[in-house]
Amino acid sequence: MTRPFFLTAAAALLASSFTAQAAAEEVNVYSNRQEFLIKPMLDTFTKETGIDVNVVFIKDGMGERLEREGRLSPADLVLTVDVSRLMDVVDKDLTQPVQSDVLEQNIPAQYRDADGKWFAVTTRARAIYSSVDRVGKRDDITYEELADPKYKGKICTRSGKHPYNVALTASMIAEHGSEYTKNWLQGLKDNLARKPQGGDRDQIKAIRDGVCDYALGNSYYYGVMLTNDDQREAAESVYINFPNQGDRGTHVNISAVAMTQHAKNKDAALKLMEFLAGDEAQHLYASANHEYPVKPGVDPSDLVKAWGDFKSDTLPLTDVAKHAQEAIKLVDEVKYDL
Structure with a gap:
């Protein structure tokens, strides 16, 4: 089916804005989570790897946007704020399976897709x-x-x-x-x-x-x-x-990460996924956002810990x-x- 010109043109323009510094390795993220909430993790990732992370905040309609953009979508990863929004993207077949020993070791089976199509990063x-x-x-x-x-x-x-x-x-x-x-x-x-x-x-x-x-x-x-x-x-x-x-x-609900179906920067995107499931990012999530780390053995913040176990x-x-x-x-x- 022929895609309307204005949609393809808009997606192409967005893609070009993401790749202005084409020489730099990068990851492009569509996120339900506002950037200031995830900025400490992303800044640390860039500092340690040299990989730039570009974020577009999308409050609603992420699945519809990815569908419109199709193969021209610049998004490599989606970060969702709850399981309902996550499954809207997954059920539309807009993500792809990821195989990673790091993700499987760090994230309990209850909090990841059996086929590797999504992984929780906090609860x-x-x-x-x-x-x-x-x-x-x-x-x-x-x-x-x-x-x-x-x-x-x-x-x-x-x-x-x-x-x-x-x-x-x-x-x-x-x-x-x-x-x-x-x-x-x-x-x-x-x-x-x-x-x-x-x-x-x-x-x-x-x-x-x-x-x-x-x-x-x-x-x-x-x-x-x-x-x-x-x-x-x-x-x-x-x-x-x-x-x-x-x-x-x-x-318990989750925030989660998934690789998009048409990701262009797969290697860099996987590195970011694994980083978000690692000790450092899990500690940052806990201290900055007062969420529960998904990785076993990583403690919540002292404030959250004071509320007691449940x-x-x-x-x-x-x-x-x-x-x-x-x-x-x-x-x-x-x-x-x-």
Whole structure:
């Protein structure tokens, strides 16, 4: 099929902007993660290898962009912020398998594709926050009980269609089935203190402001807020709780890396993938972003370590991701965001 000229021309122009210094070895990255979050790792990689890393931040629609660009895409790697966005790219056949002893040794099987099409580089817990003043610490809390009427008017969340919540809902489908999860979503919606809005940090602020007593949020946002002078007060108004410690464990999501189908700089791209899974980058991820290293034996930061150990859900993330579209459908059916 003939590709429209304006698409090929745009891709060619982008490719030329990436390769202005053609003599230098480089890796071109499309990322859901904002560059400042991954900059410490990428700068260290360039300093140690001499390989330049060029990053384009793409909040949404990465798969569609790669499809439009086709073989003219300059992207060698994609860095995704959660499993739903990752599988959107993988399921569109926009990545290629990678064979690497380093990646297989450093990344547990649960956190990589069996065929080498993607590899996690960090993990983060989907925590439940509780008010220090009105609730206290809740080590016994579960995701399921958030649908109990006793929580009516006490819970805050962001949009049910945000990938972080989609992944959690998909994990509920994998654990309990569709009918149970729809009822759970309806119960959770009935217990909301306000219409879903904002980001994870906004839910913590809402607890501080007395809007709600509980909120869902990723663990690393808590670390970000505790180390931010403007947000520390809000963070100190909540406890972080790791749900379902008495049964399956806390839902864990990932950030991940994959090599694109039409990567032009494969050798350099593989070096960056292996670097991100190594001790140095894993320590940097832990200290800079308050995430959990994916490589066994690499400790989280002292701040994160102070939150205590927790049991994570061992359900393979590919099993979670395959329920993502069904999760979105259920969110629509209960009109969660309305």
